[in-house]
Amino acid sequence: MISKHFSSWQQILGSIRITDISQAYLIEPYCTMTEIQNNPFIEWCQVNSHDCLKFTFKERLTLRNAEIAIVQWKKLFELNPEKKIVLIWHCLEMTGYEPMARIRWQKAIKELKDQIDCVWLISDSKLIYAGAKIMSMFTSFNINIARNEDMVLAG
DSSP: OOEESSSOHHHHHOSEEEEEETTEEEEEESSOHHHHOOSSEEEEEEETTEEEEEEEEEEEEOHHHHHHHHHHHHHHHHTSTTOOEEEEEEEEEEEEEOHHHHHHHHHHHHHHGGGEEEEEEEOOOHHHHHHHHHHHHHHTOOEEEESSGGGTTOO
């Protein structure tokens, strides 16, 4: 079972807002992270004594959602530059994604590969599995599949 390691990434980053203006990101203070983005919701957790970064996806992942989440993901990795981190993509409530969102996510995996220990995908959707297989082919990164949280890093 996944338990919270940190109460949220919001405590780590503080209160900032990221605004997309012509592909450039500006950081503005005094707004909570949940005002900008909650798909995916990103939080630290611990599974079987492994520090993990969990992404909880809801409904459809758009390119804009992906770009905002990737900025947050990179900032969280910058806080632990020497550490290999397990990624958990909780996609049980995800209905799909824009093709450009998947492509941008692939690029982020390639950019951050030195800090990624492994990737776990939690889903029961054939569409989501197919997207993960495509990402795995283009990134040369194995993505582990689980049907529920209890299977992540089990045994």
